[in-house]
Amino acid sequence: MAETAPPILRLEGVRKSYNVGTPIEVEILHGIDLALAASEFAALIGPSGSGKSTLLHIIGLLERPTVGRILIQGRDIGALDEAGITELRGRTLGFIFQFHHLLPEFTALENVMMPTLIEVGRYDQTMRDRARWLLARVGLADAVDKRPSALSGGMQQRVAIARALAMKPPLVLADEPTGNLDSHTADEIFALMREFNRQEGAAFLIVTHDPRLAARCDRRVELIDGQLRRAQTP
Amino acid sequence: MRFEWVLALRFLREGRMQTALIMAGTTVGVAVIIFITALVNGLQASLASRTLSTQAHITVRAADEAPSPVLDRGQGEVAARVEPRVQRLRSIDQWERVFRELSDLPHVVHVSPLAAGSGFAYRGNASKSVALMGVEPERYNRIVGVADKLTAGSYRVGPGEALIGVELARDLGAAVGDRIRVRSSENREDVFRVTGLFDLGVKDLNRRWVIVPLRSAQTMLDLPGGVTHIDLTVDDIFAAETVARRIASQTGLTAESWMAINTQLLTAFNNQTMTTRTVRAFLVLIVALGIASVLVVSVVQKQREIGILRAMGASPRRIMQVFLIQGGLVGGVGAALGSGLATLMVYGAAFVLRQDDGSPLLSGAIELEVYLTAAAVALVTGLLAAVAPARRAARMDPVEAIRYG
Numbered sequence: 001m002a003e004t005a006p007p008i009l010r011l012e013g014v015r016k017s018y019n020v021g022t023p024i025e026v027e028i029l030h031g032i033d034l035a036l037a038a039s040e041f042a043a044l045i046g047p048s049g050s051g052k053s054t055l056l057h058i059i060g061l062l063e064r065p066t067v068g069r070i071l072i073q074g075r076d077i078g079a080l081d082e083a084g085i086t087e088l089r090g091r092t093l094g095f096i097f098q099f100h101h102l103l104p105e106f107t108a109l110e111n112v113m114m115p116t117l118i119e120v121g122r123y124d125q126t127m128r129d130r131a132r133w134l135l136a137r138v139g140l141a142d143a144v145d146k147r148p149s150a151l152s153g154g155m156q157q158r159v160a161i162a163r164a165l166a167m168k169p170p171l172v173l174a175d176e177p178t179g180n181l182d183s184h185t186a187d188e189i190f191a192l193m194r195e196f197n198r199q200e201g202a203a204f205l206i207v208t209h210d211p212r213l214a215a216r217c218d219r220r221v222e223l224i225d226g227q228l229r230r231a232q233t234p
Numbered sequence: 235m236r237f238e239w240v241l242a243l244r245f246l247r248e249g250r251m252q253t254a255l256i257m258a259g260t261t262v263g264v265a266v267i268i269f270i271t272a273l274v275n276g277l278q279a280s281l282a283s284r285t286l287s288t289q290a291h292i293t294v295r296a297a298d299e300a301p302s303p304v305l306d307r308g309q310g311e312v313a314a315r316v317e318p319r320v321q322r323l324r325s326i327d328q329w330e331r332v333f334r335e336l337s338d339l340p341h342v343v344h345v346s347p348l349a350a351g352s353g354f355a356y357r358g359n360a361s362k363s364v365a366l367m368g369v370e371p372e373r374y375n376r377i378v379g380v381a382d383k384l385t386a387g388s389y390r391v392g393p394g395e396a397l398i399g400v401e402l403a404r405d406l407g408a409a410v411g412d413r414i415r416v417r418s419s420e421n422r423e424d425v426f427r428v429t430g431l432f433d434l435g436v437k438d439l440n441r442r443w444v445i446v447p448l449r450s451a452q453t454m455l456d457l458p459g460g461v462t463h464i465d466l467t468v469d470d471i472f473a474a475e476t477v478a479r480r481i482a483s484q485t486g487l488t489a490e491s492w493m494a495i496n497t498q499l500l501t502a503f504n505n506q507t508m509t510t511r512t513v514r515a516f517l518v519l520i521v522a523l524g525i526a527s528v529l530v531v532s533v534v535q536k537q538r539e540i541g542i543l544r545a546m547g548a549s550p551r552r553i554m555q556v557f558l559i560q561g562g563l564v565g566g567v568g569a570a571l572g573s574g575l576a577t578l579m580v581y582g583a584a585f586v587l588r589q590d591d592g593s594p595l596l597s598g599a600i601e602l603e604v605y606l607t608a609a610a611v612a613l614v615t616g617l618l619a620a621v622a623p624a625r626r627a628a629r630m631d632p633v634e635a636i637r638y639g
Contacts, residue, residue, distance in 0.1 A: 060545065062544075062545060063633055082549075082550075083549060086544070086547055086548070087549075089545065089546075090546060090548075091547070095542075095545050095546070097542070097636060099538075101538055101542040101636065103539050103542070103543075104248075104539075105244045105245060105247075105248040106244060114543070114546060115546045115547060117237050117240065118237055118543070118547045118548045118552075121236055121237055122235060122236055122237065122240075123235070123240070
């Protein structure tokens with residue numbers, strides 16, 4: 001990774017507590033410092049309950065940290081209001097969830113267009129073309145008009161990946177993207193993410209339990225009891 | 235199509251059963267609201283027009299004579315019993331001027347002078363107490379359509395001619411062409427040839443009214459050139475009281491509207507209207523609760539999707555709009571379908587409900603205003619009912635929604 005590339009993501013001293021100010025206050029994250037370079041392909045690993053999901057939600061701007069700074073493309077999000085954060089999230093972040101979370105009322109194509117529809121406000125040919133191209137890339141050219149319920153788990157997750165990339169986000173966050181897939185399908189999904197990382201230049205941060213997959217990432221970030229262990233390179 | 239509309243329409247389309255049921259509910263609600271409004275309006279209009287077929291909307295007459303004190307109240311103690319004055323038959327002062335003034339008033343449609351008093355009608359040995367109605371036939375016919383209610387003869391009231399009711403004709407044994415003798419309360423007598431018999435649908439009137447030329451009545455009642463009443467019709471019968479009050483304050487005369495004369499009928503109308511309003515209010519409430527409950531369920535069902543939409547950059551405001559649009563659409567479509575259904579129902583009711591003479595009770599037409607009001611109420615109800623579910627959707631925490639997906 002080039003030293004000069006500015007980090008796409010930087011966390012400085014991030015702490016997260018719940019039930020602040022009450023007797024049952026509990027701190028989940030104890031001062032996280034993390035930088036993710038553009039186009040980096042990183043795994044976030046750690047045992048259950050170590051705070052992986054919380055960290056991912058904070059990076060995904062779905063939750064705010066109790067203490068600490070978050071910079072996305074060098075921009076401090078602490079200064080942004082809710083509307084600003086929503087807009088930034090839509091433009092710069094792509095999400096892939098364990099339970100794909102596709103909208104069952106919409107076809108695969110419409111699901112892939114959804115982030116762009118939210119941003120632009122109405123359907124246009126450009127987003128249609130991009131969505132078709134993405135679905136073709138994930139091998140679902142024939143399934144564009146199918147509803148999620150007509151697709152297998154692996155196919156649904158591929159639609160979700162295509163959707164996460166619809167807005168060409170510089171950073172894609174994946175929460176156990178292969179968690180409920182068989183190992184063969186999991187490999188396929190992983191390969192697809194890798195491909196998009198190389199060809200589109202999107203940085204990926206993948207939460208996974210699967211050491212096999214983690215081992216194939218450029219970098220592994222390990223979270224134990226709410227603290228990061230030193231970054232390892234394979 | 236905008237994002238919010240795309241989502242709202244798709245959610246409604248895919249919620250098939252729920253959507254169908256709530257649309258049906260709204261449709262029926264709107265239809266019943268329109269139907270009962272049209273029904274009650276129709277019944278009231280029908281009843282009012284029947285009542286008003288024998289009386290003027292407003293009758294103007296000279297003010298009652300009040301006793302005028304001889305002593306000033308300031309001049310010490312006076313123990314006195316004030317005897318009410320006897321009300322003489324009097325003419326309206328300068329009635330021609332008043333007549334012109336009334337004709338020019340807004341809302342007033344027809345004006346007709348009337349010289350009325352009491353008397354007796356004789357034929358052979360029979361004598362009957364009657365009400366002498368001196369009219370200008372053409373003007374009077376526009377107030378009380380006697381011409382349409384003739385059972386025999388023709389509507390002709392020339393000098394020496396009279397129209398009498400069917401009951402009086404029977405009492406006197408008179409037919410068209412016969413002559414009757416009439417003596418007034420002022421003890422003046424005249425002979426009239428009966429040119430027509432009328433049936434006003436009210437026995438008392440059929441038994442008492444004798445319609446004669448204005449001039450003859452003036453002579454017989456000792457009111458040379460004078461009239462006792464001026465009858466009016468107005469364009470909106472339910473505005474009669476307001477117009478009457480204006481006339482009274484403007485002219486200083488006594489002006490009584492049909493509403494003041496038929497207070498019982500009016501009370502019945504008001505009670506009916508109140509009842510209808512209550513029923514309508516409850517229907518609106520039921521429709522609102524129906525729409526709200528369906529949307530609340532929809533919000534809960536779509537928790538995960540709302541979460542993911544929020545994560546993808548949809549602001550709470552836009553999520554809220556998605557559900558407000560759904561409420562508005564249900565209300566709007568329900569209003570449209572309900573209007574159609576109500577039209578059929580009113581048409582059917584007009585076909586089935588008949589008056590005693592066999593004519594339809596309702597015209598079958600619904601005023602545009604009723605449709606528009608019902609549509610507006612349905613739309614607003616839909617939107618308001620959606621507010622709570624929409625706020626709930628907008629407040630949904632994306633993390634919670636996604637985590638427990």
